[in-house]
Amino acid sequence: MSNFLGEVRVSRVATSLMSTNELMMREGMNLQKGMNFPKHGEQLPFFLVLPSHEGGYSDEWDPATGVYTFEGHDSTTVEAGGRTPDQLLMYADGKMTENGKFYRAAQEYKDGVRETPLSIHVYEKLDPGVWYDKGLFDLLDARAVSVEGRKIFKFDLKPVGGDAADVDERMMPVVVKIDIWQRDNGRCTECGTQDGLRFVRDAQGASRTHLLCPMHRGEASGLLG
Secondary structure (H helix, E strand, O other): OOOOOOOOOOOOOOOOEEEHHHHHHHHOOOOOOOEEOOOOOOOOOEEEEOOOOOOOOOOEEEOOOOEEEEEOOOOEEOOOOEEOOOOOOEOOOOOEOHHHHHHHHHHHHHOOOOOOOEEEEEEEEEEOOEEEEEEEEEEEEEEEEEEOOEEEEEEEEEEOOOOHHHHHHHOOOHHHHHHHHHHOOOOOOOOOOOOOOEEEEOHHHOOOEEEEOOHHHOOOOOOOO
């Protein structure tokens, strides 16, 4: 059975940092939309964390509840001449938007139609051509909210798998990852390699974080992913 009704739990290994070409090859499509619902059950849905029109990021992480909130994407129509005032679940012709498809999946899980929540892979854009693999999440809920007079949709997700250190890295705000990526010039701070990098906090719980390759993370197995 397909991921649409939740009978299949998709398993993937996080690969941390990847190029645009690697991401497109992995997902089998061009990166044209921030929200991507599969056309076929064997494909995995994915979200792209991108800056808003104002340049900021609207995703939120609540460590107390373990819930990650992703904001729906704006819809455009010919009638509106571009972006609509409100985010939409459905267009006038009855075609469902990406917001609508994920909203429906969340409601199906809450109503018991889906046995398990929809699995969604999330990626963050760090630089032109550079993406961070945020890993797999379960879609738990979706809701409409009003922000400055506009109706938008919020999607609540929970990270799947990983120990505390893994979740700590994954849920580090994208703006912090971008700062570290630029500060360390996209290279391991110990040897300068660009292969298999991850964001790693200093020992003894220090707050400073570095980009480190597998060898300088103490991993003898080589590259990740």
